[in-house]
Amino acid sequence: MAFTLEEIATRFGGDIIGDRTHRVSNLAPLDQAGPEHLAFLANPKYLSQVDTTQAGAVLINADDLAKLASPDGRNFIVTPNPYAYFARVAQAFIDLAAPKAMPGVHPGAHVDASAQVAASAVIGPNVTVEAGAVIGENVRLDANVFVGRGTRIGAGSHLYPNVTVYHGCTLGERAIVQAGAVIGSDGFGFAPDFVGEGDARTGSWVKIPQVGGVTIGPDVEIGANTTIDRGAMADTVIEQCVKIDNLVQIAHNCRIGAYTVIAGCAGIAGSTTIGKHCMIGGAVGIAGHVTLGDYVIITAKSGVSKSLLKPGLYTSAFPAVEHAEWNKSAALLRNLDKLRDRIKALEAAVAAQTGAGKA
Amino acid sequence: MAFTLEEIATRFGGDIIGDRTHRVSNLAPLDQAGPEHLAFLANPKYLSQVDTTQAGAVLINADDLAKLASPDGRNFIVTPNPYAYFARVAQAFIDLAAPKAMPGVHPGAHVDASAQVAASAVIGPNVTVEAGAVIGENVRLDANVFVGRGTRIGAGSHLYPNVTVYHGCTLGERAIVQAGAVIGSDGFGFAPDFVGEGDARTGSWVKIPQVGGVTIGPDVEIGANTTIDRGAMADTVIEQCVKIDNLVQIAHNCRIGAYTVIAGCAGIAGSTTIGKHCMIGGAVGIAGHVTLGDYVIITAKSGVSKSLLKPGLYTSAFPAVEHAEWNKSAALLRNLDKLRDRIKALEAAVAAQTGAGKA
Amino acid sequence: MAFTLEEIATRFGGDIIGDRTHRVSNLAPLDQAGPEHLAFLANPKYLSQVDTTQAGAVLINADDLAKLASPDGRNFIVTPNPYAYFARVAQAFIDLAAPKAMPGVHPGAHVDASAQVAASAVIGPNVTVEAGAVIGENVRLDANVFVGRGTRIGAGSHLYPNVTVYHGCTLGERAIVQAGAVIGSDGFGFAPDFVGEGDARTGSWVKIPQVGGVTIGPDVEIGANTTIDRGAMADTVIEQCVKIDNLVQIAHNCRIGAYTVIAGCAGIAGSTTIGKHCMIGGAVGIAGHVTLGDYVIITAKSGVSKSLLKPGLYTSAFPAVEHAEWNKSAALLRNLDKLRDRIKALEAAVAAQTGAGKA
Missing domain, CATH: 3.40.1390.10 (MurE/MurF, N-terminal domain)
Structure with missing residues (x-):
């Protein structure tokens, strides 16, 4: 050719x-x-x-x-x-x-009779498609993929082996989901129901049911073993053309704006909104309930604890240096207040001398 | 209704x-x-x-x-x-x-004849249950779940699709394990067996067999794609009502105290003990062989390198700020010893002047 | 016995x-x-x-x-x-x-007729082996393992349940791959194809096809839910006797030198080369396109943003301390330039006084 x-x-x-x-x-x-x-x-x-x-x-x-x-x-x-x-x-x-996969349902797959599977879709061995799910044209579900009840997979999507998509989720057209990713797992929400303090404390954590879903726009890619939780009441939303790397955690009720890219090992806590065209570096952590504006860039390994609305580059990470040198700086950092107090004392002494000199 | x-x-x-x-x-x-x-x-x-x-x-x-x-x-x-x-x-x-799942073993599941599966349990397609495993009343094992030989799953537990529980582990009653989680994988232990230095070094890492298991108390929830390693000799232990979010790593021989919650992307190294009612923030890293007391709270993205026995809030994370501002602080931090030396010199100079003034 | x-x-x-x-x-x-x-x-x-x-x-x-x-x-x-x-x-x-697994292919496995499976191999239930794959002597593939077309698994290897190895990869002899690990997923590469700025921006990210594979040497262990991406054009390479813990991300085109160990939750960005006999601590992040020499040790939670060629110990992590104490240091760090300015002013004042004294 x-x-x-x-x-x-x-x-x-x-x-x-x-x-x-x-x-x-x-x-x-x-x-x-x-x-x-x-x-x-x-x-x-x-x-x-x-x-x-x-x-x-x-x-x-x-x-x-x-x-x-x-x-x-x-x-x-x-x-x-x-x-x-x-x-x-x-x-x-x-x-x-590439070898052309034959459309059709592998005899080792389990597709519920009430699911709709397009004739052009390729459903691999050991795939499970539950009741009411909708699998679009030219979708490819590789071995061991699980699609829960009522979930919709948009046309042209490819889910690699061992991907799990829970019930009640929607993936847009041309989604690519790498192996082992999980979409629609329960958000991490528990109501404390304890009385007493210390050793006398009794009670438990009560699970908050997570009844929202996950809605994913077209042209989204999701990396291997990445996890995206379903919303508590409303949906977690990933907008169009968002690209997410491996081992990323997106918690319940987040909204990730269109065209934003998120590098590996990043974690985004619940109910956080990220704007369009953002770039989230590897291993970045973003707190819950904050908002990042459009065109925000967070450098790798930084932590975000409050909203950053202005476009631009934000950082909180130090690069590794030789251990002994680092320890010296770290020790001084812990005693920065003492350095400041010494400066204060000097300022007072110099002011006194200047005063004395003037007098 | x-x-x-x-x-x-x-x-x-x-x-x-x-x-x-x-x-x-x-x-x-x-x-x-x-x-x-x-x-x-x-x-x-x-x-x-x-x-x-x-x-x-x-x-x-x-x-x-x-x-x-x-x-x-x-x-x-x-x-x-x-x-x-x-x-x-x-x-x-x-x-x-919710639709009621019918009790019974799906014809596409593989259950060893010597496993005990309660009549009320729901065993999904492509599930594997190995020899001697015990599946309690009303347990639900979703598609592609693997339960190794001799492992016990407590009554009322729900394991979502693609969960792996190795051999010789015990899950308490009412466990919820989100999709893709792995329980009982080998702890990360290797004995160095090298001789020589530099380019002349020969030898290899010798794997330490991991013959402990994982013991998990009742009412524990484990997040999607989270990993909990089996112990080297004794068990890794997760006590009752511990709640663990997605993509968390718990290494071999850890003990996590009752009611403790661990947010997403946290990692806990081997042989570490965490007390009861602790709260471990997202992306926190905790070193091996340390102890956290009861009621310890670690804020998100912090690192713990030594034991913290006193209840309270601990931190080592910086929030991201504008990159230029951060770089300025980071450069000064690296040269903090020079600032300190300048303060020392000033102190000497001021003392000399004061002495001169007195004299 | x-x-x-x-x-x-x-x-x-x-x-x-x-x-x-x-x-x-x-x-x-x-x-x-x-x-x-x-x-x-x-x-x-x-x-x-x-x-x-x-x-x-x-x-x-x-x-x-x-x-x-x-x-x-x-x-x-x-x-x-x-x-x-x-x-x-x-x-x-x-x-x-340990109970001896019987060699042979489980009737619930799906092995392509063109795959070569050694007679001594143990192929578990729901395993998929695609066309042209080669499974060596005494290999054990546990339940739900996926081996893509043309991939080779070296003799004596053990892949635990729910492991995915994409097409075109090679695992050396005696590989141990813990459950849920993914080898050969697409590297994270997209060409920006946008025009205009701000709200007027149009276009999209264009996926860069990842046509390299993953080559893994003998005696390598890979942890649970760890991900190793395939190369963009050439292969991602893991040399002999490398040991990788759980939830580690290794991006496309990395090369990890022989005998190096990588602890849990570490992430290594694309095209980075790590030398032999290195030790990468837990939750370490390493930027893309950098080189670490042989015998480099990075302490847990540190970030590496540039090449570190000299053997030795490198750090950039702070240990958690009580929150109030930390906040005090963090606030001073953000204002370190003001402390420096105060030192400058003092130096000028002292110099002026000294000059005045001399004059």
Whole structure:
């Protein structure tokens, strides 16, 4: 399966420079590509590689093309965003190469008679689809996926093995859910019902029933072993085109705004709202009941304890340094009030001297 | 299914004020409730909503009732803890509304002939129950749950899909285990068996067999994708009514005291003991071989490296601020010893001047 | 099943002192052992327990043996590393005691006709093995394990229930993968394809296809619910004898050097390289595209944002202290620039006075 640059540009756009009939059959980095490869320049610091690459054609933007020493005799597809263009072409090559799963329900799956499964859907072995669930066109449910009663999976979605989606949830079109993710587990809510103090305390925690669901917009990706809890009364909401990495926890009643990306190991406590186009770094923790505005960026490992409404970059993480050096700073930090008191005393002494000098 | 206030108070307690024959069929927040709803006042700051609510009846405590402008003509159930009361009533309504699972073993489940499964238990599709396991009355094992050999699941427990409980573990009565949780995985223990240093080092890590189990008391809830390791020689122990959120790691040989709650993404290293009635915030990390006393509260994102025996609130987390501001503080923190040295120099200079002045 | 010290030393090495025909049938700690037990001294601080133990024999190194008050009349196996020796003997006892799984494919498993499964392998219920996968000798795949197309599982490996290994991955010999772990999920990569700013922004994130795999060397252990993403173009690589705890995230294109151990809840961002013999503490976060040299140790909860090439111990975590005390330090930290300005002002004042004094 090889394609001419003409065929590629017809499908994905861009202006061809060079031989429109040149055929490529795969993609490769600039420094590893041969005549059968399409390469791309996403970062201008690799511009010199464009001059030396053996690639059959290079995806490039007009600005970078203008900087080239000698573009003559080579092939380009000029596009404003070569990286996104590369991603789209790569996906198309992969789709062509991947084995086609046969539509239908595997005989080892358990699909309730009242569930609606589109004829084009691929339902793998040991999948469970409960009563009233709706599985859209071209959905793929891999082995051991569980879809609870009344849950709806939008057309074109792919749930990888061992994913659990509880009852009463909705996934939009083209959802990608990596293996082991859990959607719709009970939010963490308990009413304290204790009397007495200390050793005399009796009573228990009473579970607050979690009767909301999870509503997920179109084009959302959810990482492996990530967990998204159902709402207590209303739904937890993930808006369109949100991208969530692995091992992320999203608690009940959160709302994550469209196009926001959340890196691995982040945790977002209950009833927090995150705006659109935010970037939440890895292992960030965000407290419950706070609001992040649109375009807020939180750097990796930071903690957010109150609302941050203004767009911009926020941080509370220290980078690791040699242990002995760190311990010295940490000890001084714990005694910062003593340093401040010494400054105060100095200020008083200097003021007294100055006064004395004046007098 | 609607119930009179009389019927509700007979089952759940409390004193009725108003029309004992009024019927409610569901619950709702004060500001959204109609005559068919039971609402509740848990936080006095919403007291004014009680005056304007359309709810058929309001759960309230005696103190708040006394503060109402005009309670006449409306219905109340007076109870010391309206929030816990609400939770119990809500659960009862949900239990009535939920489809009843039929007791029995799904034909797609694999139950060893030597396992004991109560007749009232509901065993879902693709469930595996190994030899000698004991599944109590009214237990519900959802799709793809794995119960290892000799493991005991207490009466009334509910294990959601894709939960794994290894061999030789015990879950108490009424356990709730959310999807994807793992109980009884091997603790992380390896003996170093290396000789030589640097590039000349040879040898390997030798796995320490983990032959303890996990013992979990009654009324424990365990969150989605949470992991609890089995003990090395003795058991890892989770006492009664402990509530654990999603993506929490509890290492081998820990003991978590009764009624303690642990929020999402927390990690507790091996052989650590946590007291009763503690509250461990989200993403907290607790080192191994330390002890937390009863009633210890650790705020979110803090790290605990040594024992904290006294009840109270402990912290080591900074909240995120604007990146530029943070960097300024972080740079100064790294040079705190230089600030201290400048203070020292000033103190010497001022002392010299004072001495000179005196002289 | 009891063994003479002779039999044990023949298999595992070491020099016997005392009665070579004494039989032991199990292992126990020094202070709990009886004549039927083998005990061990790994930490010299328990040396006095060796004098009082009832153990049938004690594993000890030559240095500690020399310190004993009265070794006479008791049995020892002298070995340089009693802890590793204990681990190996314990494993042998466990292997003898554990029920033997019958080789073969469970009738409730789904193995593609083109997959190669060794005759000695044990394939549990609801396991899925896709086309072209290769399952080595003595491999054990527990219930609900998924092995994707073309993936190879090395001889002697054990995958616990609900583990997912995507297509195109390779696990070396003797891998141990705890329940719920995910290997080969898509790396988190998206090309931004947006135009406009603020509310006028349009476009989307374009998924970068992840066409690399995961390559895992021999003797690797992977913890419960840990996730290891496949590479974008090349493979994510885990070298031999790496040990990874629970709930760890390893992003695409990372390379983890041989013998490195990674504790629970750690997260390692994409394209990061970690050297050999490193120790990564619990809940450590490591940024993407950085390099850690060999023998680097990162203490628990620290964050690494740049390369650390020199062997040694690195830290950026604070231990929790009482909340009020912490808040005081945190407030001063935020105003450290003001303290510095006050020091500057003092320095100027003192200099002026000194100058005045001189003048």
